[in-house]
Amino acid sequence: MTPTEPIKFLLVDDLEANLQALVALLRRDGLELLTARSGSEALELLLAHDISLAFLDVQMPVMDGFELAEVMRSTERTRQIPIIFLTAGIVDSQRRIRGYETGAVDFLAKPIEAHVLLNKAATFFDLACQRRELALTNAKLEQADRLKDEFLAMLAHELRNPLAPLRNAAEILQSDYAETEERGQALNILSRQIENMTRMIDDLLDVSRITEGKIELRKxxxxxxxxxxxxxxxxxxxxxxxxxxxxxxxxxxxxxxxxxxxxxxxxxxxxxxxxxxxxxxxxxxxxxxxxxxxxxxxxxxxxxxxxxxxxxxxxxxxxxxxxxxxxxxxxxxxxxxxxxxxxxxxxxxxxxxxxxxxxxxxxxxxxxxAMTAPPAGASPARGKPAFQTATAPRRLLIVDDNTDSARSLAILQTRLGHETRTAYSGTEALEVAAEFKPEVVMLDIGLPGMDGFEVARKLRSMPDLSGVFLIAMTGYGSVDSREEGRKAGFDAFLVKPIDLRELQGLLGSLP
The missing domain is CATH 3.30.565.10 (Histidine kinase-like ATPase, C-terminal domain)
Incomplete structure (x- = not known):
């Protein structure tokens, strides 16, 4: 049933005048009234349409209302359709029990009181609308669940894809027999695949930020x-x-x-x-x-x-x-x-x-x-500012529970002339910082136990380190984590995997 399709009631009576009277009483927006003058004609309509309520006359020739109800109850498609019997005769307890056994929810005696009929019809109309809304909601949830499963499968596929070339490139670089050209190709593969993974993760974060209204345009x-x-x-x-x-x-x-x-x-x-x-x-x-x-x-x-x-x-x-x-x-x-x-x-x-x-x-x-007029002093294309290079060696403390990440970053910064130390937990970071007295601390936020925010606050409270330049390294990059980081004392934020040119620019900008 589509959202715009009307709710359908079935009216069954062998007398045309009775059908016309029912239609006149029950007619309303959003409701389609189907009429039948016999049990067989009613069955044809039941097979062709989704019926929300059936009014069945008890006393009909060939197939009476009880017999029609029994056929409906025996068929999967029509078994759950509620039935209201209409009868001009007296309904004794035995006939009433038979009616309820065939799916009846009520009996209405003829001549029918209009307000009683309308109240019962309105109740089942509202129930049908609610069932339809629930069915549509369930269908949407099922589709969303299917899309989620497909997405997770795609995500696993796309994130695994770069792993093979990354592993192969690492094997080439570790080989004693690799030629200079092959090593260069391996380095290009590493750079390209890391860029691909970074772009995918950035897109995922952007979707989340925009969906939650947390993205801020810098116009x-x-x-x-x-x-x-x-x-x-x-x-x-x-x-x-x-x-x-x-x-x-x-x-x-x-x-x-x-x-x-x-x-x-x-x-x-x-x-x-x-x-x-x-x-x-x-x-x-x-x-x-x-x-x-x-x-x-x-x-x-x-x-x-x-x-x-x-x-x-x-x-x-x-x-x-x-x-x-x-x-x-x-x-x-x-x-x-x-x-x-x-x-x-x-x-x-x-x-x-x-x-x-x-x-x-x-x-x-x-x-x-578009702007109605060009801004004053507007120039043509404007490029992005280039990163500055580090002008002096610095004492760097790199804190990350991922030892490979911390050690490799330390190697790269040492080759650029900086003096580096590493730590792999919050407690160790505070101990090394007290002895090493770094000028810059690169601190992973997601440390186990004592997280990066707490470590930053403790570093700021140490007299010898109150002026240290704190750089947060985070895999989240959300607005909330940045705001919490500023309150904890961080001076800058770098999203993993760290852009080394951006880090170089930060270090070069320090006095």
């Missing part, structure tokens, strides 16, 4: 051209490797947006990556932007594999993907377009997906509000 005056060029630069090598042609058409006059440039780069980078990934070898990809009144419309179009018609209405739903097959040829978690849609909406815009079907390409159309 400023942004040149649309700089955003599109930055996004396209991320996929040019992908396009080249697949023999794809990428064309960008922007308005002659600069278009400025009041937007978060990083988030918009994420939007168009995702759309372009999808166009390249799903477009196929040798496809053509076009980015076209044009003014439309107060807005700017940016379309990303490809002439590749297209989108199935049944998928198109759900293309922005969470965990929906073009392919659910075992080969998982294109990979991904099915959350990229959900992120795109939600980020566009946070900017006051809209996004629409179009495709004529498989093999006929696809188009994603983003509409965003």
């Amino acid at each position: 400023e005056s942004v040149n649309l051209a700089s955003v599109v060029q930055a996004a396209s630069s991320l996929i040019r090598s992908e396009c080249a490797s697949r023999g794809q042609e990428l064309a960008i058409k922007l308005p002659e006059s600069p278009v400025y947006l009041h937007a978060d440039s990083t988030r918009l780069e994420q939007v168009f980078g995702n759309l372009l990556m999808n166009a390249s990934k799903y477009g196929g070898e040798g496809c053509h990809i076009t980015v076209n932007a044009e003014r439309a009144g107060p807005d700017v419309i940016i379309s990303v179009t490809d002439d590749g594999t297209g989108i199935e018609p049944e998928l198109l209405p759900r293309i922005f739903d969470l965990f929906v993907q073009a392919s659910r097959t075992l080969d998982r040829r294109h990979g991904g978690l099915g959350i990229g377009l959900t992120l795109v849609q939600r980020i566009v909406r946070l900017h006051g815009g809209t996004i629409e997906a179009r495709s004529k079907g498989l093999g006929q390409g696809s188009q994603f159309i983003v509409r965003l509000p």
Whole structure:
């Protein structure tokens, strides 16, 4: 039963006048009244429709109301339909017992009192509406549960995928016989696969933050051209490797947006990556932007594999993907377009997906509000500031219960000229800090026992370390954990896996 389909009652009486009177009394919005003049005609309607309540006349020729009720009770499809018997005769206890045994919930004597009939009908109408709502809710829950299971399977698949090349690359680097070129290739594999895993985890966190309303846009005056060029630069090598042609058409006059440039780069980078990934070898990809009144419309179009018609209405739903097959040829978690849609909406815009079907390409159309005039002193594309390099060696204490993580980070920082120590618990960190007196403490928040927040508060309370620069290392990166970290005394936050360039910039910025 669909949400818009009416509730259906069945009225069975061999006299047309009685049926007309019942229909006149019971008619209401959302209710469809089906009428039958015999038991056999009623059975045909019962097989064709989902009936919520049946009014059966007891005294009918050929098949009376009791016999019809017995047939209904013997059939799985109609067994649970409540029955109200209508009778002009006296209902003795024996006939009443027989009626209840066949599924009757009540008997109404003719002539029927209108208010009694209407009250009983209203009760069963409301119950049918509630059952339908419950069924629809259960169907949604079942679908959500199925999508969750599919997502968890995909997540396991996608997170396991990088493990094989990571393990292989590690074996190559440990081999005594690996050539210099092979070691270089192994290092590239490590870097690329770690980047893939980081991107997936970041997407998952972004979906959670946006869903909970915890994402905060950092809006400023942004040149649309700089955003599109930055996004396209991320996929040019992908396009080249697949023999794809990428064309960008922007308005002659600069278009400025009041937007978060990083988030918009994420939007168009995702759309372009999808166009390249799903477009196929040798496809053509076009980015076209044009003014439309107060807005700017940016379309990303490809002439590749297209989108199935049944998928198109759900293309922005969470965990929906073009392919659910075992080969998982294109990979991904099915959350990229959900992120795109939600980020566009946070900017006051809209996004629409179009495709004529498989093999006929696809188009994603983003509409965003544009600034009415360019900001004063606006310049064309603006790049991101480069990280500073460390200007002086520092004393670093690295605290992480993952010993491999702590030791490898210490090795890298020692090679950059810093003096390092490591600790693997909160208690050990406080002991090492008291002796080593570090200038910088890199502290994992998720330590067992004494967590990073508590360690940070204790370090701040130590006279010799009250001015230490505290960097939180966290796998969560949530707004709540950052706020708690600031209260505990952290100066900076790095999300795992740590971007070493970002760390280098932090250390270089210290006095």
